[in-house]
Amino acid sequence: METLGFGGFSYTFVKLLVAFILGTIIGAERQYRQRTAGLRTNVLVAIGACQFVALTVDLSGAAGAARVISTVVSGIGFLGAGVIMKDGLNVRGLNTAATLWCSAAAGASIGAGLMPHGVLFTVFIIGGNTLLRPLVNAINRIPVSEGSSEATYEVRVMTTMDQMSHAREHVQESIEAAHYPVSDIQIIDRPGNVVDLVATLVSTSINPNELDAVVAALRKLDCVTSAAWSSRTIV
Numbered sequence: 290m291e292t293l294g295f296g297g298f299s300y301t302f303v304k305l306l307v308a309f310i311l312g313t314i315i316g317a318e319r320q321y322r323q324r325t326a327g328l329r330t331n332v333l334v335a336i337g338a339c340q341f342v343a344l345t346v347d348l349s350g351a352a353g354a355a356r357v358i359s360t361v362v363s364g365i366g367f368l369g370a371g372v373i374m375k376d377g378l379n380v381r382g383l384n385t386a387a388t389l390w391c392s393a394a395a396g397a398s399i400g401a402g403l404m405p406h407g408v409l410f411t412v413f414i415i416g417g418n419t420l421l422r423p424l425v426n427a428i429n430r431i432p433v434s435e436g437s438s439e440a441t442y443e444v445r446v447m448t449t450m451d452q453m454s455h456a457r458e459h460v461q462e463s464i465e466a467a468h469y470p471v472s473d474i475q476i477i478d479r480p481g482n483v484v485d486l487v488a489t490l491v492s493t494s495i496n497p498n499e500l501d502a503v504v505a506a507l508r509k510l511d512c513v514t515s516a517a518w519s520s521r522t523i524v
Contacts (some may be wrong), residue, residue, distance in 0.1 A: 301343050308339035308399040311411045315392050318418050324385045325372040334365065334389050335396035342400030351401075358397050365393040388418065442469075442490040444504065444518045450482045452512035459510055460488050467499050483514070495520075 312335030313328065320327035338361050345357040369386030391414045398407035444464060448456035457474060464471050470491040477485040500518045507516040 297347055301340075301347070304339055304343050304399050304402070304404075305336055307404055307407065308335045308396040311335055311395045311399065311407060312392055314411055315388060315395065315414055318415060319385060319388055322418075324388075325382055326385045326389050331389065331392045334368070334392040335399075338365070338393040338396030339400035342397045343402075344400075346401060354401055358401075361393055361397055362390075365390050384418070388414065442495055442500070442518065442520045444488040444490070444500070444507075444516070446486045446488075446507055446516045447479075447514040448484060448486060448512055449514070450484055453484050453486070456510070456512040457486055459512065460486055460507065463503050463507055464488055464490065467503050469495065469500075469503075 309332060312332035315335070316326075316328035316331030319331060341357050341361055342354050345353045369389045372385050372389070373382040391410070395407045395411050395414065398404070398410060444460065446456055446460050453476070457476075461471050461474065471488050472491045473489045475487040475489070477487060479485060504516045504518050507513050
């Protein structure tokens with residue numbers, strides 16, 4: 290096969306060199322940001338994907354390359370999962386994993402002989418990781434209203450054990466009268482014949498003023514010692 294001769298070797302060298310350069314460009318930005326997968330990892334992903342695809346093109350043509358590319362995509366998925374970490378409610382490494390995935394795509398493009406496509410794709414990768422950062426920071430600084438956020442809302446009422454049933458009826462009626470269905474009311478025992486009634490709302494978006502009014506009305510009841518509402522952002 291002609292592609293296995295010197296000419297094919299020279300072309301493979303050019304492909305790997307271009308993939309190496311593109312992987313370096315992508316990885317340098319990640320290294321500068323002190324990310325888990327930095328310069329060397331992105332370079333290795335790019336040249337590895339390039340070589341897998343280039344080798345398959347030389348041996349079995351475009352049809353075989355298509356099968357290998359699909360394998361590279363799934364394989365990089367496992368590699369990317371290794372850089373994703375969960376820290377409490379926060380998940381870190383998603384962008385780095387996505388960048389690895391894109392490095393593989395750039396390398397695969399070069400391996401398939403589509404060098405202009407790989408170069409153009411690399412420009413978009415760098416743009417996504419750099420040019421969009423100011424926009425992301427600006428969006429993150431915008432205050433999020435309670436009405437537009439997706440969260441779990443709870444109304445917490447403190448009462449006595451003797452008044453628990455009476456207070457529970459008032460809590461459910463008051464909340465549902467404001468058109469917020471209650472999914473559950475949990476009873477939490479406290480010392481001194483005191484219990485907390487925690488009502489979880491079905492709605493994921495509310496009007497804070499309406500819940501303020503519900504809580505204010507509950508506080509006026511003789512069977513209620515205190516009342517408040519809170520929200521937890523859905524992750």
